[in-house]
Amino acid sequence: xxxxxxxxxxxxxxxxxxxxxxxxxxxxxxxxxxxxxxxxxxxxxxxxxxxxxxxxxxxxxxxxxxxxxxxxxxxxxxxxxxxxxxxxxxxxxxxxxxxxxxxxxxxxxxxxxxxxxxxxxxxxxxxxxxxxxxxxxxxxxxxxxxxxxxxxxxxxxxxxxxxxxxxxxxxxxxxxxxxxxxxxxxxxxxxxxxxxxxxxxxxxxxxxxxxxxxxxxxxxxxxxxxxxxxxxxxxxxxxxxxxxxxxxxxxxxxxxxxxxxxxxxxxxxxxxxxxxxxxxxxxxxxxxxxxxxxxxxxxxxxxxxxxxxxxxxxxxxxxxxxxxxxxxxxxxxxxxxxxxxxxxxxxxxxxxxxxxxxxxxxxxxxxxxxxxxxxxxxxx
Amino acid sequence: xxxxxxxxxxxxxxxxxxxxxxxxxxxxxxxxxxxxxxxxxxxxxxxxxxxxxxxxxxxxxxxxxxxxxxxxxxxxxxxxxxxxxxxxxxxxxxxxxxxxxxxxxxxxxxxxxxxxxxxxxxxxxxxxxxxxxxxxxxxxxx
Ligand SMILES: [Zn+2]
Numbered sequence: 001x002x003x004x005x006x007x008x009x010x011x012x013x014x015x016x017x018x019x020x021x022x023x024x025x026x027x028x029x030x031x032x033x034x035x036x037x038x039x040x041x042x043x044x045x046x047x048x049x050x051x052x053x054x055x056x057x058x059x060x061x062x063x064x065x066x067x068x069x070x071x072x073x074x075x076x077x078x079x080x081x082x083x084x085x086x087x088x089x090x091x092x093x094x095x096x097x098x099x100x101x102x103x104x105x106x107x108x109x110x111x112x113x114x115x116x117x118x119x120x121x122x123x124x125x126x127x128x129x130x131x132x133x134x135x136x137x138x139x140x141x142x143x144x145x146x147x148x149x150x151x152x153x154x155x156x157x158x159x160x161x162x163x164x165x166x167x168x169x170x171x172x173x174x175x176x177x178x179x180x181x182x183x184x185x186x187x188x189x190x191x192x193x194x195x196x197x198x199x200x201x202x203x204x205x206x207x208x209x210x211x212x213x214x215x216x217x218x219x220x221x222x223x224x225x226x227x228x229x230x231x232x233x234x235x236x237x238x239x240x241x242x243x244x245x246x247x248x249x250x251x252x253x254x255x256x257x258x259x260x261x262x263x264x265x266x267x268x269x270x271x272x273x274x275x276x277x278x279x280x281x282x283x284x285x286x287x288x289x290x291x292x293x294x295x296x297x298x299x300x301x302x303x304x305x306x307x308x309x310x311x312x313x314x315x316x317x318x319x320x321x322x323x324x325x326x327x328x329x330x331x332x333x334x335x336x337x338x339x340x341x342x343x344x345x346x347x348x349x350x351x352x353x354x355x356x357x358x359x360x361x362x363x364x365x366x367x368x369x370x371x372x373x374x375x376x377x378x379x380x
Numbered sequence: 381x382x383x384x385x386x387x388x389x390x391x392x393x394x395x396x397x398x399x400x401x402x403x404x405x406x407x408x409x410x411x412x413x414x415x416x417x418x419x420x421x422x423x424x425x426x427x428x429x430x431x432x433x434x435x436x437x438x439x440x441x442x443x444x445x446x447x448x449x450x451x452x453x454x455x456x457x458x459x460x461x462x463x464x465x466x467x468x469x470x471x472x473x474x475x476x477x478x479x480x481x482x483x484x485x486x487x488x489x490x491x492x493x494x495x496x497x498x499x500x501x502x503x504x505x506x507x508x509x510x511x512x513x514x515x516x517x518x519x520x521x522x
Contacts, residue, residue: 124391124393124507124513125393125503125505125506125507125513126456126459126505127393127394128455128456128459129452129455129456129459129460129461129463129479130393130478130479130503130504130505130515131393131394131477131478131479131515131516132465132466132467132477132478132479133450133452133455133463133465135452135454135455135456137450137454138450138452138465141450142448142449142450142465142467143448145448145449145450145492146447146448148492149447149448149492149493155487190453190454191451191453191454192452192453192454193450193451193452193453193454193465194450194451194452194453194487195450195487196450240417240427240428242417242475243447243467243469243475245419245420245475246420246467246475246476246477247447247448247467247475247477
């Protein structure tokens with residue numbers, strides 16, 4: 001069976017666009033990706049659209065109403081924070097299965113401001129602040145504290161993740177923020193849920209990203225020299241674990257997805273040149289160093305201390321600025337990190353370019369849970 | 381759970397809190413009779429071993445150890461902060477999440493792995509119909 005390639009991929013600059021419609025954001029990203037591919041809507045044989053906030057709203061079809069209604073199959077995808085990556089993966093499956101040669105995947109989200117999380121049901125009384133907290137900064141704080149419990153990881157080490165990712169975003173004009181945040185600013189920012197301060201929480205922004213996926217045959221025919229090969233696509237949900245009901249297990253589904261992806265790609269973590277992983281909170285990035293095999297269990301604190309995951313280090317992580325600084329528009333995030341890695345593999349990342357990048361990995365995880373990983377390879 | 385029932389006392393904040401007449405409140409788990417996994421609430425089949433054997437209602441321990449915590453400084457409007465959100469492994473099985481009280485809400489005051497007791501008290505909140513609720517809380521073991 002032939003490989004699948006990313007012929008075109010792009011994202012809009014993430015930000016807050018209260019005066020724009022959700023569909024116009026998705027449409028803009030789709031047009032950018034089509035332009036990058038040198039194709040138009042008339043070439044697309046199917047489309048997938050990831051969006052969470054209006055999951056019942058036929059967003060994909062509405063995007064096509066803005067850019068070209070050709071009657072192709074459109075599937076709308078919702079899968080928590082893995083929504084965009086799942087839309088991409090479903091598009092990949094359509095080509096991989098041999099059904100299509102050229103397809104479109106779009107991810108788009110308009111976010112409110114404020115906290116995400118469990119407000120509890122409508123019956124009875126709210127459980128927030130009564131039975132602990134279900135807000136996301138707390139859920140991921142507790143996951144981080146578990147790492148502290150196992151390995152002694154410190155508040156400062158978690159905070160260094162934010163220092164690094166904010167620094168990276170100063171080189172990315174498509175990030176929400178381009179602002180250095182020294183360690184004392186990160187640690188001294190408003191505490192949201194210990195050990196996550198405000199600067200250690202991802203930014204709620206509006207955003208959209210899109211990709212055009214093609215078959216090997218089509219990539220050869222187009223001969224652009226910029227087609228990024230999809231070496232692996234993996235998707236998992238959370239298997240049973242003892243505390244899963246009250247403490248979402250973000251580790252096991254990531255480890256399982258990584259194992260599948262590395263096997264499919266025929267590579268290991270040492271072969272990677274860069275990683276865009278799901279730093280929804282600074283605490284989470286530390287856990288995923290180990291979950292993705294970038295270091296041994298217990299070594300994640302050392303990795304951040306020694307700058308191994310910074311640009312110029314052994315394995316740069318989130319050189320885009322990550323969700324912490326680039327922003328986290330849920331449905332768009334998964335395709336935006338595919339855009340980031342592809343841009344490095346094409347050697348087009350400018351000041352933040354990871355030199356000689358040949359192989360990269362993208363990772364997202366949504367609570368509930370869904371984890372998606374893609375391994376991408378430099379154009380031949 | 382939405383109408384005020386005159387003759388009854390306070391209601392449980394969550395269904396797995398049991399308030400027996402004339403006896404102490406307790407937490408109730410549903411135990412898979414095949415593999416022993418404990419759930420807070422009924423299942424069609426066991427998530428761990430897929431067994432469809434009948435689940436057994438079991439009284440969960442009121443003692444446990446603190447697995448992890450976070451100190452929540454910002455929550456939804458109206459929620460009193462800071463508070464300690466805690467995940468506790470109960471003796472004999474079952475994990476529950478709740479507020480840890482009786483400690484300062486500061487990182488240095490909360491010890492990972494510390495033994496805690498479960499106790500029950502008024503939830504301090506009423507529903508729209510004026511019903512009172514009983515909830516559970518954790519405190520450092522006596
Ligand atoms: Zn079982």
